[in-house]
Amino acid sequence: MKNDRYIVIVGCGRLGSHLANRLSIEGNSVVVIDNKESTFENLSLDFSGFRIEGDATRLSVLKEAKLGDADVLIATTREDNVNLMVAQVAHKLFAVPKVIARVFDPRREEMYKQLGVETICPTTVAAELFLIEASKGGKR
Amino acid sequence: MDKTPVLIIDDEKNIRLTMSHTLEDLELEIDTAVNGEEAIEKMDKRDFSLVFLDLRMPGMDGMDVLREIRKHHSKTPVVIITAHGTVDNAVEAMKLGVADFIQKPFSPREIRDLAMSVLRRGDVDEQNAISYESLIELAARRIADREFHLAMEAVKRAIAMEPSQPEAYNLLGALHEVTEDELEAQRFYRAALDIDPTFRPAQSNLERVTSFFRNGGIKLVADGDETGEKP
Amino acid sequence: MKVLLVGGGKTLYFLCRKFTSSGHDVIIVDSDRDECVSLSRQLTATVVAGDGSDSRILDEAGVRGADVVLAITSNDQDNLVICQLAMRTFGVRRAMALANDPENATVFRDLGLDAFSTTEIIGSLIEQHAAIDQVRNLLPVGEGKVNVTEVSVDTGSPVAGKLLKDIELPGNALVAVIIRENETIVPRGGSSIIAGDRVVLITLPENHGKVIEAFTGERA
Numbered sequence: 001m002k003n004d005r006y007i008v009i010v011g012c013g014r015l016g017s018h019l020a021n022r023l024s025i026e027g028n029s030v031v032v033i034d035n036k037e038s039t040f041e042n043l044s045l046d047f048s049g050f051r052i053e054g055d056a057t058r059l060s061v062l063k064e065a066k067l068g069d070a071d072v073l074i075a076t077t078r079e080d081n082v083n084l085m086v087a088q089v090a091h092k093l094f095a096v097p098k099v100i101a102r103v104f105d106p107r108r109e110e111m112y113k114q115l116g117v118e119t120i121c122p123t124t125v126a127a128e129l130f131l132i133e134a135s136k137g138g139k140r
Numbered sequence: 141m142d143k144t145p146v147l148i149i150d151d152e153k154n155i156r157l158t159m160s161h162t163l164e165d166l167e168l169e170i171d172t173a174v175n176g177e178e179a180i181e182k183m184d185k186r187d188f189s190l191v192f193l194d195l196r197m198p199g200m201d202g203m204d205v206l207r208e209i210r211k212h213h214s215k216t217p218v219v220i221i222t223a224h225g226t227v228d229n230a231v232e233a234m235k236l237g238v239a240d241f242i243q244k245p246f247s248p249r250e251i252r253d254l255a256m257s258v259l260r261r262g263d264v265d266e267q268n269a270i271s272y273e274s275l276i277e278l279a280a281r282r283i284a285d286r287e288f289h290l291a292m293e294a295v296k297r298a299i300a301m302e303p304s305q306p307e308a309y310n311l312l313g314a315l316h317e318v319t320e321d322e323l324e325a326q327r328f329y330r331a332a333l334d335i336d337p338t339f340r341p342a343q344s345n346l347e348r349v350t351s352f353f354r355n356g357g358i359k360l361v362a363d364g365d366e367t368g369e370k371p
Numbered sequence: 372m373k374v375l376l377v378g379g380g381k382t383l384y385f386l387c388r389k390f391t392s393s394g395h396d397v398i399i400v401d402s403d404r405d406e407c408v409s410l411s412r413q414l415t416a417t418v419v420a421g422d423g424s425d426s427r428i429l430d431e432a433g434v435r436g437a438d439v440v441l442a443i444t445s446n447d448q449d450n451l452v453i454c455q456l457a458m459r460t461f462g463v464r465r466a467m468a469l470a471n472d473p474e475n476a477t478v479f480r481d482l483g484l485d486a487f488s489t490t491e492i493i494g495s496l497i498e499q500h501a502a503i504d505q506v507r508n509l510l511p512v513g514e515g516k517v518n519v520t521e522v523s524v525d526t527g528s529p530v531a532g533k534l535l536k537d538i539e540l541p542g543n544a545l546v547a548v549i550i551r552e553n554e555t556i557v558p559r560g561g562s563s564i565i566a567g568d569r570v571v572l573i574t575l576p577e578n579h580g581k582v583i584e585a586f587t588g589e590r591a
Contacts, residue, residue, distance in 0.1 A: 004165070006247035029158055031245045048157040050245030057448050059474045060338050069247040081424050081448035088451075088482055107426055108452075111459050338474060 003027035008070045008096075010034075010056040010086050011077035015102065015122075017042030019074060024049045031065045034077075056086050067094040075101040080108060087117040143169035144259065145186065149179040149205065150194040150221060155244070159192060162248040163255055176200030180208055187216070190258055192242075194221040195229050203229055210236045217258050217284055230345075231317045237286040243341075269294065272302040279311065288318050306332040306339040313345060322349055372396070375434055377423035377453050378443035378469075379403050386441070387414050400432050402444075424452040426460055440466040447475045454484050518574045519547070522586045526566040529588045536560035540585060541578040547571045 003026045009016050012034035021044045024030045030049030034040065037053045054061035056077075067073065073090040075083035080103050087101035103109055103119040112119050146168045148159050160170040171188070173179035177200055183191070191209065195202030209218055217239035222230065230241065239258045242250065261281045269278040275298035282291035295312045302308070313328035326349050332342035373396045376383055383399065387410075390397045397416040400423040401407050407420040421428035423442065434440065440457040442450035447470055454466035470476035470488040479486035524531055530538050535546060535558050549556040550569040556562060564570065574582045 004162070004248050006249065027161060029162070029246070029248050048154040050154070052245070057446075057475070058472055059478060060340065063338060064340065066245060066247060066250070069250060079448065081446070081452045085448040085451050089478055093478065093481055105425070108456075111455065114459070115455070 005029070005071040006066075006069050007031070007072045007074070008033065008065050008067055008090075010073070010075045010083070011102075012036075012039040012042055012051075013076065013078065014042065016074075016076035019076065020049060021047050031070075033061060033065055057082055059089070062086070062089065062094070067096060070094070070096045072096065072098040073100070075099075077102075078104075080104050084108065084112055084117065084119075087112070087119075088115060091116050143167055144189045145169045145171065146190045146192070146255070147171050147173060147179065147182060147188045148192045149173045149176070149197075150192070151175060151197040151199075152194070155194065155221065158248075159251060162251045165248075166252055166255060168255070176202070176205035176208070179205060183209065183213055183216070187213070189216070190239075190255060191216055191218045192221055193218055195233065196223065203232060206233060206236055206238070217261070219254065219258060231314055234283055234314060234318050235286075237284050239284045240280050266290070266294075269297075272298050272305070272308075275301070276308065276311070279315075283315075288315055291315055292319075304335055306336045306342060309335070310339065310342040310345065313342065317345075317349065325349055372438045373398070373436055375400065375429075375432060375437040375440045375457070375463075376443065377401075377441070377450075378445075379406055380445075382443055384410065384414070386443070387416050391415050398432050398437065400428060424449045424456065426456050429453070429456055429461065434461045434463060437463050438465065439463070441469075442466065443469040445471055447471050447479075451479060451482070451484070454479075458484075516575065518572075518576065518579055520572045520574065520579070520583065522570050522572060522583065524564055524566055524568045524570060524586065527588060528566065528586060530564050530586055531566040533564060534560070535562045535564065538564070538585065541581045543575050544578055544582045545573040547573050 005028045007023050007028050008031045009020050010033050012020065012032045016032065016034070017039070020030050020032045024047045030047070031052060032040070032043065032049060033052045033054060033056045035053065035055045040051045043051070052061065052065055054064065056062060067090055070090070073087065073096045075086045077083055083101040083103060087099045090096040091099045100118050100120060101112065103112070103121050104123065106121045106124050109119045109121055146163060148156050148170065150156050151174055156172045160172060163170055171182060173182055175197055193202060193206060195206070206218060209216065220233050220238050220241045222241055222243050239261070240254060242254055257277060261277055264274055264277050264281060266278065269275045275294050279291040279294035279298065282288070282294060292312065292315050295308055295315065299305070299308045299312070309328045309332035313325045313332065316322070316325035316328060326346060329342045329346040329349065332339055333346065374390050375398045376387055377400045379401045383401065387397050387399060391414065399410060399414070399416050399418045400421060401410065401418065402420070402422050404420045407418045410416070411418040417432070419428065419432040423429060423444070434457055437457070440454060440463050442453035444450055444453070450468040450470070454468045457463040457466045465485065467485040467487060468479050470479055470486050473488040473490040476486045476488040476491055546558050548571040549558050549562060549564065550571070551565070551567070570586060572582055572586070
């Protein structure tokens with residue numbers, strides 16, 4: 001049953017669409033929300049989920065996506081504050097078991113961890129990888 | 141034992157894929173059709189225990205497909221797939237007697253629960269339905285039988301048990317529309333919205349009913365003015 | 372009291388003026404640099420240009436010493452984050468967020484914030500009015516220059532039991548129709564008004580309040 005989850009993804013940019021395509025091909029039921037319809041062109045032909053055009057900071061849009069049924073919510077828009085708001089609403093109001101938000105500003109991570117929102121900061125993650133690779137270099 | 145055969149009629153590959161994938165876990169035998177013509181052809185060859193039908197398809201109109209199915213296979217329960225917010229044909233479809241509606245997007249759980257409840261619905265009747273859920277099931281069964289007044293009774297009993305569910309009021313509103321009592325219908329849509337002002341189905345229903353009234357139901361001109369549209 | 376306002380536009384300007392004129396210290400954080408320049412010229416407030424949902428900007432603006440933070444930007448998500456930063460990171464006791472989408476007022480409250488929605492406030496004001504004074508505005512005529520209003524007369528009304536000609540009305544007001552049970556009476560000076568009547572009044576905006584007051588006894 002692992003790949004049979006109901007997953008809501010907010011933001012259909014490069015990261016959002018990539019996740020949506022992958023999770024859909026793995027067999028999950030995926031809903032993508034974006035306020036620009038043109039971003040849905042980023043979805044691949046194998047994407048077998050649903051698209052909702054709308055502003056995810058509006059409760060009615062999240063209800064339309066049946067967020068209450070979701071097993072996972074991933075907020076991937078370019079705006080930290082949108083991601084943080086949607087993630088909190090999903091966690092507190094819709095009791096979504098797993099909530100992940102992309103956050104660009106690493107200083108916000110700590111506070112939101114306390115609020116029950118798991119955040120991933122692409123810059124921090126990338127920096128870690130660079131540091132690991134860099135530490136392998138050097139003349140010895 | 142033979143698997144229970146289910147037919148999914150939808151032009152969108154996405155929906156056919158998601159639904160077949162989900163329903164296969166229930167040990168059902170899934171067949172699909174991409175349009176009305178193909179569906180009717182398949183239904184004439186064998187009996188299905190359950191049919192999912194999208195009303196919005198290119199080619200043969202979904203409502204015509206439904207009419208055709210109801211005429212020749214009146215015992216086969218049909219579940220209508222609707223896009224969110226669209227209720228244009230819901231009342232008309234209800235008049236023809238459908239088993240249920242499911243709104244896109246849907247979770248795998250929702251599809252499985254709905255399929256099972258429709259397939260099991262034959263067991264529920266006026267005597268054994270005593271919980272809110274079973275009364276709504278009973279109402280759905282009576283709608284499929286086109287016994288709209290019995291359906292209304294069931295919904296009313298359900299509301300008496302749990303008076304704060306907007307869905308039940310919305311359903312009662314739709315049933316009043318089916319029996320052509322638009323004023324009562326409006327009243328129940330409003331009641332649903334009083335409970336949850338963001339409840340979309342009731343919102344769109346109310347908009348539709350009231351705009352219908354504007355366009356021809358209520359007389360907006362003084363008596364004697366013959367240019368006014370009569371209901 | 373030290374108030375920190377985050378936002379922009381006219382609402383921010385007038386709120387700030389109101390607070391400073393009642394003797395409060397105001398700090399403004401506005402992301403629009405040009406607006407910041409003109410605000411600092413017009414107002415006696417500290418103005419900081421920058422994104423109020425950035426903790427560095429808030430810190431720089433002096434959020435730590437604020438008694439109240441008000442987030443009134445046009446984006447609900449920003450208002451939420453501003454208030455959460457103020458309270459959780461900087462220990463501000465009170466933070467209030469504007470919910471542009473009225474539904475988000477409830478969302479914010481559920482997330483533990485003080486929230487307000489102008490739509491909600493105006494809506495409830497109108498409802499209160501309608502409920503209090505038994506007055507129903509039927510229709511504005513001539514682009515609002517003439518009002519047609521229906522008033523229910525109850526036993527507490529100053530006109531109940533009087534003859535129409537004995538009721539003092541400001542000029543340019545007219546009692547158009549008296550509805551008594553299901554009968555409609557076109558009034559003359561000798562007609563009386565009794566409790567339970569509904570009266571349709573035609574008024575002009577300048578005398579509307581006084582006329583309604585004459586019929587209900589309440590200030591409209």
